[in-house]
Amino acid sequence: MKLKIQNLSKTYKNGVKALDNLNLEIGTGMFGLLGPNGAGKSSLMRTIATLQKPDSGSIEFDGINVLQDQDALRKVLGYLPQDFGVYPNMSAESLLDYFARLKGVGNAKERKAIVSKVLEITNLEEARYKSVSGYSGGMKQRFGIAQLLLNDPKLIIVDEPTAGLDPAERHRFLNVLREIGTNHVVIFSTHIVDDVNELCHEMAILNGGKILQRSTPKEAEAQLEGKIWSKVIEREELEATEAKYQVLSSKYNQENKLTVRICSSEQPDSSFEAAKPQLEDVYFVALKKD
Template identity: 55%
Template sequence: MDQLIIKDLSKTYSNGVKALQNISLQIPKGMFGLLGPNGAGKSTLMRTIATLQEPDTGSVQLGAINILHSPNELRKVLGYLPQQFGVYPALSAEMLLNHLAVLKGVIKKNERKAIVHALLHKVNLYEVRKQKLGEFSGGMKQRFGIAQALLNNPKLLIVDEPTAGLDPAERNRFYNLLSEVGEQTIVILSTHIVDDIKELCTNMAIINKGNVIVQGNPIQIMDNLRGRLYEKTIQKSELELYRKEYQVISDRLYLGNQLVHVVSDSYPGSGFNPIDANLEDVYMYQIFNS
């Protein structure tokens, strides 16, 4: 089975920003999560893999395809849903998908109709296929985006921040759809939403400031904090004091007080309770230390 192999990928923009710094990843078939804050380099990496921009150094290989040397070969087997996905609001879902199928080389009318209808069923938009895209909800537009990305039966599917702005029901529908697609192909899910990764991905990497700071299975990554995470409820006015004294990786309001999560190799003292780490704790810990 083809793998996506990224080696020593670097990109520095003309303004001096080091967007990628020697990124190396090995991504097998299935759902792969790329997690990081805004500005971490995720979109630069996605655009580079999708052949929309070139790196300064490094290589990207999908099976036998050298992506940087043969971008057109990669495009034949690539599906891409960018962060900003525009539609023609006056066209129906069926009409635009049919048009995009022509652009992707599906010339025979009957074959094209069968593919378009099958994809509209797959993303649960068949019943509204005659409706104008301008009338679609955010979740419906995202599902249409996945349909267009699947037109060429891709070996590699890239989705960049796909659930931002979706309500919980639409997000769950999107999770289910991506999970189904991930059974057959390599799917890279780039996001800053921890729940997206937790729900879907068996492999992941956290990226910050252009560097991969951790990669692996989410459960194994969470094990790195086993027995080292504590929480305590404090007064809001005490927060800065605790930040100075402890490694506070997160804080949130809870019933009017501040709930802090602290990483410590030994019991940090009175009032702290040991807790199991979740993926958000790991994410905050890794970002805090990078």
């Protein structure tokens, strides 16, 4: 299975160019689409999910011409948008049974089996009789995955799914995605670098509606080997340091000083130490080159 996007462009009525002649191929497994807010990630997800039409370009998935045969794509699509919506006062089991009916599963015995399976996959079995409206944020996101799995989709799209989750909920949610990612084409859209690093075998960095970089996380880090340097500075030195060097990031340590990381093909001066490249460095280098 493969998703193939060619020359995709979309400009909104307010003049914002959300997608700019975008080209991308995605195969089976977890694929991370990494970019800042406003980069065009949600526009791309909505376009793939047939919720909006592009101005030009083509999308093909597993032999389906997505833009010409939207119904065929929807039959094999599972989509979890950034805002999944408001839940009625129904138990998870009852609501999933209702969604399964909407997706065409008419046989009651078959629906019961499917609902039980997706509850097990998403670790919601013990909460199956609880009202979804009373779920925590992380449980609601896992319920979102449960409902999209009801039709056994081949293509799964999740848009900013861990935003706002606490560390424990985020960990549980990522484990669920990791479980389903091996046998599906899963596009994981996020601005959180750690999510991609933990979860995805392949990735792309998107900004301004363009793909800036396409690789695996390990390959991307390897490309910066010998080019990342770090130094601890006082807070008041930051502005001067940024003026002199390409500062990628700056973080406070326990002494309330700043550790700055910069990208340079050579050691800037003897006060800088070589640092092991991280995916966050890759991300900031790509954005600064754009």
